[in-house]
Amino acid sequence: MAKNVNQSKQYRIYLKSTKEWVEVPEEFYREQTRYYDTFRHRMQEHGQCSCPKSKFWLCDGDCLTCEFRCAGDMLSLDYETENDSGDTCSMLDSIPDTAPLAADIIADKLLLEQLVQRLHELDPDAGLILQLLKDEKSDRAIAEALGRPQRTFAHQMKRYRDELRNIRGY
Template identity: 40%
Template sequence: MEEFFMKIYLRSMNRSIEVSKEEHDNYYRDINAYRRTQQNHGRCTCPKADYRYCDMDCWTCKYHRAGDTVSLDCPKTNEEGDEESMLDKMVDEAADTAAIAADQLLLEALIKRMDELAPGIFHAFELRQDGLSDTEIAQELDIPRTTLLSRMKKVTTILTEEFF
């Protein structure tokens, strides 16, 4: 049985090599799928005669085009008929990061102060957040319910005065 050979072009070596049909198909499978995607978006204008030269390095290819890729500041019309750009929708990450860091520092300070005022009380607030009743929290902490409530009220009052 005669084996059928095909050629693969290697642009980096500027030459073609002979391979089996199976190796050829495996080599070009992903390349062809990628090229078709780029063509569908208008980013590749490679003629069919030159498909064999495609190696998915579009940025250095002479057939590369901008296609449907637009700038972030390119205006588009939204549902209400107003013009806006993607740049307008982007969140200022620096401001968000600073706010998150500030919130984190505040939370750490609050928890530290809570622990100074009444050791273990933060856990009681966590349990309340989880939906446990005051009676269940008091049982878990092994203290009377009225003691729990007075400690929580004391901590809340002091923290409100000091931090807010």
Template identity: 40%
Template sequence: MKNKDNTQKTKQYYIYLPNTKQRIPVTKEIYLEYYRPIWRQFKRARAHGQCSCPGHWWWKCEGDCVTCKYQNAGDKLSLEYEKEILGDIHPDPESDVESIVTDKIIFEQLLKRLDEILPEARRIGELRLAGIPDRDIADIIGIPRSTFRSRLKKAEAQLKKEYGDIF
């Protein structure tokens, strides 16, 4: 028969120190007191998609997601920290200065032409952005709804003819 003392192995507990990359042996009580808050933070961050740390490296987790290299934005975006995360910045390959200036000039010409064709166009746009239906917009401008719709269609057709590639 085997002796119970020989079959029961005592478990050794360690605390990992990342700055020295060493594992320090500690008692179970100290181990649990040290790692419970870290486990709580680790599980919460993983549940919200804020941590991409491989699960088998949980013992390397320090519980400080702000400085962790495995940090993700997750489902909660915060303006509290200004740290850039990989994948946050995507440079636009077509964003040269010349095309931006050209687009701005064309947009200004388009708005100027729209003001010539339909002087109340800006007011109509503001009212539509406010969620007001066309019937009420026609009443606010002081014209019948059918006239309002025909003017919009005429202005749209004219702008499509002049700015077909943009409009």
């Protein structure tokens, strides 16, 4: 008899938005309960949730509108505080900007133009070499396309690279 009672057990979840109970399959009930229990425990560890055990069924993961929400130990990045000198600052002020400076971009562009110009001075086939390097061809394939012996081309490329490194400064 107990077996029949367990099979007929109804699984229900409460929808706060409509304020009603909805019957769901056991698999969905267990999945949702596990997800929200994990979420609530994480928020409780950070002091952001003070939901009593008798009200766990109300948890829908929307902590911003929950009546049991606490401030906790996690602040927004734009939360402003005063420093020692009396100025207001936020955590966003302490995040470094990783974007390259315009001056660095311009300097790199000028250096690249200078290197390409010097390569054209060193080798009359520089345009073809650059195109094949752009297409990720090997030194052997480039030498074959230029009609040069592979070892000769490799020696020339070593010389070119040394010359271009001298222009770069290292």
